[in-house]
Amino acid sequence: MLLWLDRKEYKKIVMDYQQRTSLQDKVAIVTGASSGIGEAVARLLFQRGARVVLFARRTDKLQELAQKAVAEGYTEPLLVAGDVRNPEEVEGAVQKALERWGRLDIVIANAGFGYRAPLVDGDIQRWKEMLDTNVYGLLLTLKYGVAPLLKQGHGHVIVTSSIAGRSVNPGGSAYSASKYAVNAIAEGLRQEVAPQGVRVTNIAPGSVTTGFATVAGYSDEVRAALQRLQPLTSEDVANAMIYALEQPAHVDVSEMVVYPTRQVNQGAVTVNQQ
Numbered sequence: 001m002l003l004w005l006d007r008k009e010y011k012k013i014v015m016d017y018q019q020r021t022s023l024q025d026k027v028a029i030v031t032g033a034s035s036g037i038g039e040a041v042a043r044l045l046f047q048r049g050a051r052v053v054l055f056a057r058r059t060d061k062l063q064e065l066a067q068k069a070v071a072e073g074y075t076e077p078l079l080v081a082g083d084v085r086n087p088e089e090v091e092g093a094v095q096k097a098l099e100r101w102g103r104l105d106i107v108i109a110n111a112g113f114g115y116r117a118p119l120v121d122g123d124i125q126r127w128k129e130m131l132d133t134n135v136y137g138l139l140l141t142l143k144y145g146v147a148p149l150l151k152q153g154h155g156h157v158i159v160t161s162s163i164a165g166r167s168v169n170p171g172g173s174a175y176s177a178s179k180y181a182v183n184a185i186a187e188g189l190r191q192e193v194a195p196q197g198v199r200v201t202n203i204a205p206g207s208v209t210t211g212f213a214t215v216a217g218y219s220d221e222v223r224a225a226l227q228r229l230q231p232l233t234s235e236d237v238a239n240a241m242i243y244a245l246e247q248p249a250h251v252d253v254s255e256m257v258v259y260p261t262r263q264v265n266q267g268a269v270t271v272n273q274q
């Protein structure tokens, strides 16, 4: 194929490639790394030679992931057991990254979960846990994670939102509210840090096959409806994240929406089907 390009076109392709941001030796923290999208992006980061801090509450899952990484010959990740709702634990994870590797380049603020119910039936404790995790936990991750990037004058933040942050359906108001908040926070952050050379990407996946449906307590009927859509895999979403991270430093892919091809909207998940 390249044989048919003239010299100028060939040179441009090579230069574009050379300008790509290499993830080799970059230091990244991934929240929600114990399963699903966070685990998948951590794996892709290992493969690209990044040094990764894995943050989540389930240490057994983090250990499994770390052991595999070492067995495959990648840099041993740093495991930090913690809850994004706990400021000391989030700040501690960032400090540990700085102590181990002297800097931080990438923050993947991905931890979160869904819970759906009609408003009048909502479990008030579950609402609080979800809003504390998806919104307050995100704020904490950004507060402590972004400071080192600003100090360095470069870095990249990826925030996991959802298509639920772009529309609402019955039973989904609380989860959607949390993801609309994620969008506001990501855009506010982008405007604050862009002049200082820090990029922010907000990614909104449609349905993804992860632990999400189990945590959200979806019925078999809803799961079957989602399966019929041929949902995304965690790797599909992680690949989109890597695409944004590898762009040249002057390119900020600020928003990405990734749907399974057959998914029209959130319709498969309504409260009537739970």
Ligand SMILES: NC(=O)c1ccc[n+]([C@@H]2O[C@H](COP(=O)([O-])OP(=O)(O)OC[C@H]3O[C@@H](n4cnc5c(N)ncnc54)[C@H](OP(=O)(O)O)[C@@H]3O)[C@@H](O)[C@H]2O)c1
Pocket: 031, 032, 033, 034, 035, 036, 037, 038, 055, 056, 057, 058, 059, 061, 082, 083, 084, 085, 110, 111, 112, 113, 114, 133, 137, 160, 161, 162, 163, 204, 205, 206, 207, 208, 209, 210, 211, 212, 213, 215
């Ligand atoms: N799956 C989907 O269809 C879908 C679609 C759009 C957006 N999303 C978003 O994608 C993100 C990742 O979810 P997923 O689909 O990959 O589901 P998942 O497999 O259930 O992963 C969720 C991750 O978040 C972590 N987490 C949850 N609460 C936490 C807390 N308080 N502190 C620290 N970590 C916490 C979990 O780890 P521990 O339990 O070990 O702490 C786990 O690693 C979420 O923000 C979710 O809203 C998912």
